[in-house]
Amino acid sequence: MSSRKPIRKAVFPVAGLGTRFLPATKAIPKELLPIVDRPLIQYAVDEAREAGIEQMIFVTGRGKTAIVEHFDIAYELETTMEERGKSLAILEPTRFTPGDIITVRQQVPLGLGHAIWCARAIVGDEPFAILLPDELMVAQAGGGTGCMKQMVDAYEDVGGNLISVLEVPRDAVSSYGVIDPGAQISDTLTEVAGLVEKPPVDEAPSNKIVSGRYILQPEVMRTLESQGKGAGGEIQLTDAMAKMIGTQPFHAVTFAGRRFDCGSKVGFVEATLALALEREDMGEDVRAMARRLLAQGG
Structure with missing residues (x-):
């Protein structure tokens, strides 16, 4: 039986303003925008729960109280549904x-690394997960497990720090953070020798991009504590992780599934269409x- 501390806590950085989706996000957090009939944050929370995570930590900003209300009990709604004989099962998640x-x-928008550091007192001395809700990670059809569950399973084998990665066409690497791979442990598990943010195509050490899911040891908080601003004048999580490589085990898990970049409008529409097409009810x-629409447009 493993003596490693279990992954019980997950941090969700949800303080962003969502300016790419204005005016829709003027009064509604972007994390509550629905992919079909579930908000983005619900997909991420469900993924964390599947992985056995018990405590969800939302790093919020002004105007984000609706995210917490989504996970509260809505007495008026539930009472009305019960009176009309409707099942409450759909609200159970x-x-x-x-x-x-x-x-x-997160009172000041100083970057992803700063957002994670804001949760330091709650994380304490435990390893923890990070899920970026903009990155919608969908398990393989037919019973595949979610990204965080795949990562927790790998963590139980190797411990240390882990990030999720996906392979992309070589000419697309300059838009992402890319790992410098070390030893290949298995088909899906690779040692991380380094991290490079948005490298030129001809200088990229691999085509494996970082994809918005992390399991980190609590020491990263101390690194973030003393870390100065990096790219874009922000405190970068990538910089803190890079400093931990070589001092603790660090691996990448190649996700067996699909990723949708819901931080972009095109990615959001793609995710909505893809998931709607897989629904039995629609x-x-x-x-x-x-x-019909494609025929009309042609």
């Missing part, structure tokens, strides 16, 4: 035991609609 949802404010209708 939004329910949490008191104390399992914690929020902390897939055929959506497919017919897509064919």
